[in-house]
Amino acid sequence: MPASTHAAVVMPAADAPLRIDAFETPSLAPGAALLRTLYSEVCGTDVHLHHGKLDVPFPIIPGHVSVGVVEATGGPLTDVEGNTIKEGDVVTFLDVHETCNNCYYCLVARQPTKCPRRKVYGITYSARDGLLGGWAEAIWMKPGVKMVKLPPELEPETFIGGGCGLVTALHAVDMAEIRLGESVAVLGVGPVGQSCVAFASLSGAGEIVAIGAPRPRLEFARTMGATTTFDLDVPEHERRESARRLTGGRGVDVVIEASGAPEAVRQALDLVRDGGRVVVCGHYTDNGAVEVHPHWQLNRKHVEIKGCWGSRYDHFHRAVALTARYGSQKPWREMVSGRFTLDRASEALHAVEERTAIKAVIMPNPGLV
Ligand SMILES: [Zn+2]
Numbered sequence: 001m002p003a004s005t006h007a008a009v010v011m012p013a014a015d016a017p018l019r020i021d022a023f024e025t026p027s028l029a030p031g032a033a034l035l036r037t038l039y040s041e042v043c044g045t046d047v048h049l050h051h052g053k054l055d056v057p058f059p060i061i062p063g064h065v066s067v068g069v070v071e072a073t074g075g076p077l078t079d080v081e082g083n084t085i086k087e088g089d090v091v092t093f094l095d096v097h098e099t100c101n102n103c104y105y106c107l108v109a110r111q112p113t114k115c116p117r118r119k120v121y122g123i124t125y126s127a128r129d130g131l132l133g134g135w136a137e138a139i140w141m142k143p144g145v146k147m148v149k150l151p152p153e154l155e156p157e158t159f160i161g162g163g164c165g166l167v168t169a170l171h172a173v174d175m176a177e178i179r180l181g182e183s184v185a186v187l188g189v190g191p192v193g194q195s196c197v198a199f200a201s202l203s204g205a206g207e208i209v210a211i212g213a214p215r216p217r218l219e220f221a222r223t224m225g226a227t228t229t230f231d232l233d234v235p236e237h238e239r240r241e242s243a244r245r246l247t248g249g250r251g252v253d254v255v256i257e258a259s260g261a262p263e264a265v266r267q268a269l270d271l272v273r274d275g276g277r278v279v280v281c282g283h284y285t286d287n288g289a290v291e292v293h294p295h296w297q298l299n300r301k302h303v304e305i306k307g308c309w310g311s312r313y314d315h316f317h318r319a320v321a322l323t324a325r326y327g328s329q330k331p332w333r334e335m336v337s338g339r340f341t342l343d344r345a346s347e348a349l350h351a352v353e354e355r356t357a358i359k360a361v362i363m364p365n366p367g368l369v
């Protein structure tokens, strides 16, 4: 029998101090479940939320990608493969919910990540709606939320180490259509950039150049598969010339922008070879504009540039399978560099903002892990 109330971190408004409130246990309709939270991540989006840079229904319970143990269900539940999900199973879930499959973007454009009806745990649900964020002792799985069981060989900490960056990176690498042996540059070495490097390497890329800062993150990118790294203190023209030397003087086949810096988009267009591909996935909030030169950087270059927004269930499903298969080769688990209980959630946000942790995680029930 679940406890009658559960503690959760509440972000009351932009730039307001976090607090902890108690929430009633939801009654579980058929198809619903209650998770006892093991881990919920803290990502750059949470920092943006706290600074009011995204339009969300404050107060909210933050935490979009999480792992938990099924504590109770509202009746029989199965995953997409027909396997039973039962009490005691360790699961994660697609934080995006209620994609309608009934609108222009879902059905005609077939771009479900642009469905206007989608809801996201920890972001677009208000705390008034209940336990719908991961920085909480328990998370309410509403009917229809897509849960994925973590296979026994996948440590929960390995999956959460990748976190939502893992899923974003998989979508971006899919869009980049990396072919065997192609050169790839990844701009930005935060959680998204690190997973882009790992997936580029698993895709059979040749030279993989990681560009970013600080230096320990560049060193970590090497363990993810980067073959060359450039610190941002190397002047830009030197980085560009070095990348050219590595690629027969042409420039890089594929550039993935995962930094969130507007300047990086312009740099990506300078690094890519003629006829190459650029994927932009680092700009989840408005960090400002940048000037591009349409003749030299786009038209004459015959370059393909794609923006990557959100992720779908298929990315999420494959991200679980990929971390299970390759978690011993690609050290996602070691990306977790800060672990915080609910009462220290402010410190966790600060660690991510100050980049002292690549990935901070909230552990609402530290006795369970
Ligand atoms: Zn829709």
Ligand SMILES: [Zn+2]
Pocket (backbone or CB within 6 Å): 043, 044, 045, 046, 064, 164, 165
């Ligand atoms: Zn995130």
